[in-house]
Amino acid sequence: MSRLAGLAGEIYSWLMASDSSTSTQDSTTVVGADADVDVAVDVTVDVDVIVIGAGVCGIYQLYRLLEMDLSVTVLEAGDAPGGTWYWNRYPGARFDSESYTYGFSFSKELLDEWDWSEHFSPQPETLRYLNYVVDKFDLAQHMQFGWRVERATWDEGSRTWEVTREDGTSLTCRYLLTALGLLSVPALPNYDGMDSFTGQSFHTFHWPKDPVNLEGKRVAVIGTGATAVQLIPELAKSAGSLTVFQRRPNWCAPLHNGPISPDEMAEIRARYDEIFERCANTPGGFIHGPDPRSFHEVSPEERHAFWQELYEEGRGFGIWLANFREVLMDEECNAEFTEFIANKIRDRVDDPVVADKLIPKDHGFGIQRVPMETNYYEAYNRPNVHLVDLNETPIETITSKGVRTADTDSFQGTEHEFDIIVYATGFDAITGAFDKIDFIGVDGQKLRDKWVDSPITFMGALVNGFPNLITLAGPTAGSVSTNFPRGIEIAVDWASDLLTHMLNNGQTRVEASAEAERAWTDHVREMYGFLLLRKAKSWFTGYNANLDRPQKPRYMIYTGGNPRYRKKLNEAAAAGYEGVDLD
Ligand code: NA7
Numbered sequence: 001m002s003r004l005a006g007l008a009g010e011i012y013s014w015l016m017a018s019d020s021s022t023s024t025q026d027s028t029t030v031v032g033a034d035a036d037v038d039v040a041v042d043v044t045v046d047v048d049v050i051v052i053g054a055g056v057c058g059i060y061q062l063y064r065l066l067e068m069d070l071s072v073t074v075l076e077a078g079d080a081p082g083g084t085w086y087w088n089r090y091p092g093a094r095f096d097s098e099s100y101t102y103g104f105s106f107s108k109e110l111l112d113e114w115d116w117s118e119h120f121s122p123q124p125e126t127l128r129y130l131n132y133v134v135d136k137f138d139l140a141q142h143m144q145f146g147w148r149v150e151r152a153t154w155d156e157g158s159r160t161w162e163v164t165r166e167d168g169t170s171l172t173c174r175y176l177l178t179a180l181g182l183l184s185v186p187a188l189p190n191y192d193g194m195d196s197f198t199g200q201s202f203h204t205f206h207w208p209k210d211p212v213n214l215e216g217k218r219v220a221v222i223g224t225g226a227t228a229v230q231l232i233p234e235l236a237k238s239a240g241s242l243t244v245f246q247r248r249p250n251w252c253a254p255l256h257n258g259p260i261s262p263d264e265m266a267e268i269r270a271r272y273d274e275i276f277e278r279c280a281n282t283p284g285g286f287i288h289g290p291d292p293r294s295f296h297e298v299s300p301e302e303r304h305a306f307w308q309e310l311y312e313e314g315r316g317f318g319i320w321l322a323n324f325r326e327v328l329m330d331e332e333c334n335a336e337f338t339e340f341i342a343n344k345i346r347d348r349v350d351d352p353v354v355a356d357k358l359i360p361k362d363h364g365f366g367i368q369r370v371p372m373e374t375n376y377y378e379a380y381n382r383p384n385v386h387l388v389d390l391n392e393t394p395i396e397t398i399t400s401k402g403v404r405t406a407d408t409d410s411f412q413g414t415e416h417e418f419d420i421i422v423y424a425t426g427f428d429a430i431t432g433a434f435d436k437i438d439f440i441g442v443d444g445q446k447l448r449d450k451w452v453d454s455p456i457t458f459m460g461a462l463v464n465g466f467p468n469l470i471t472l473a474g475p476t477a478g479s480v481s482t483n484f485p486r487g488i489e490i491a492v493d494w495a496s497d498l499l500t501h502m503l504n505n506g507q508t509r510v511e512a513s514a515e516a517e518r519a520w521t522d523h524v525r526e527m528y529g530f531l532l533l534r535k536a537k538s539w540f541t542g543y544n545a546n547l548d549r550p551q552k553p554r555y556m557i558y559t560g561g562n563p564r565y566r567k568k569l570n571e572a573a574a575a576g577y578e579g580v581d582l583d
Helices: 003-016 056-067 108-113 123-136 226-238 262-270 272-280 300-313 331-348 352-357 485-504 514-528 562-574
Strands: 028-031 042-045 047-052 072-076 143-145 149-155 160-165 170-178 200-203 218-222 241-246 385-389 395-398 402-407 410-417 420-423 438-440 469-471 510-512 580-582
Touching (some): 042 170, 047 056, 056 072, 056 123, 056 485, 108 123, 218 226, 218 402, 226 241, 262 272, 272 562, 300 331, 331 352, 352 385, 485 562, 485 580, 510 514
Parallel strands (some): 047 072, 047 170, 072 143, 200 420, 218 420
Antiparallel strands (some): 028 042, 149 160, 402 410, 510 580
């Protein structure tokens, strides 16, 4: 018997002077605590908790729930665990935060056992890591694969969720926890003729599991975001020809990856506590935090020397997140640094016309997510790589043979012929995975309708009108780092503590109050006001022109910094879950 069934049974038998808690192998009985409320107190559910998603977040949440002795099922659309790292198999896919900041911190044994081989782990190694964790803690037996959730319906009478898959079969649970990932719904463009292309074509998220033969092939990449910036140098090495269709360039900076020697790994292992402590105290949750100096107290020469060092030697996001704070907050400071980076692009790209096309003109450095690169700019110096600027020659249609662009001097346009077209066109970020599922809450309200303009939550974890739904590291939670373990562990630990509190107090219904939710949403919007990223046309603000919705800013993440976020979560918990109605 699960702990929830057991505890609820005790309370029920005390209230009703009879023990009616029953549990079968396939179902568990949960019981409402409050006899005054008009609730069907004795309810049989399939499991206490359903977690949707077996990625980094789902894996850790499952581990925590099992520790609490609850019955749990993780439903996963893919046919194996790993989430982001299961799906994104394109060449060049890797972390751009340091590997040793990416691993789970909850098990000392795991930290002692696992060696990272590179500073920025490639996708196959990361997937191996996640499978190692699943095997080590024997978690796969609680996961069901090939289970794409179509609908989740709240039943007020029984205080349960019914979760339904595409084929109509369903499972019931008391608590529904979402671990859907920030970037798990790929967004394809809607060009005419996409289905008529006779070669191979796919979104980067769906890069085939079987090796793709690139030898001598004519390959197109559409898009130049963080994904394409990892992919393009790899394809350039092996494809016969590579044509990049660029709409808006991004500001990219060197990753400076390298192997981790056994000695270095031992040294990292000895410093894990310090590393995690550091990540806990930076705004982004990464190892890099802003330079303590003010931009203005440092002379222009010193600034440039500092930037030069960051560019030449700084690993990963250092150049973005360990820079002066003002670079991301003040237009003038941002402009000075942006020009520094523009000159680096000019230095690295041989053809000045191509270099100019690769320099963004509509936003400054770091306002959008900075793609980290290894030989990205040098790829354009290769004779087999061509850049097509879609501002000059937009894509008109996809044909059976390739891509037709509209050329101003030719009525026919130009047909570029390809064997493979890769769509690196981004995602319906953050809320997309929620929109794909029909979440039906109190009085039939749909989550999709509630969030039509922008997500509305209480600390990214709870939603008024959707009781017993916990959106782990959900929209408006933490920061962009909520999609990696430092942020995920905060979210999962908070949710686990909340459920423990409820179990200890015999409560079976949790819902954010409307007032607390409003206050959090206002706070999220206020925080966007401090950063230039509010102006970005990027997934931070819900922008993706491929999506059939108004292209206006959405408040997707909490930009007040991870320490502040964690403090607010902790304060709410310490005050007996202030802002949360428990019953
Ligand atoms: P992004 O960062 O959203 O980038 C998508 C790219 O695709 C971007 O350059 C878009 O140009 C381009 N795009 C989108 N639609 C089109 C069409 N129709 N035609 C041409 N170009 C298009 O997604 P990524 O996958 O690169 O990265 C997402 C995150 O994944 C990343 O931040 C990492 O954290 C992991 P636009 O800027 O819209 O002009």
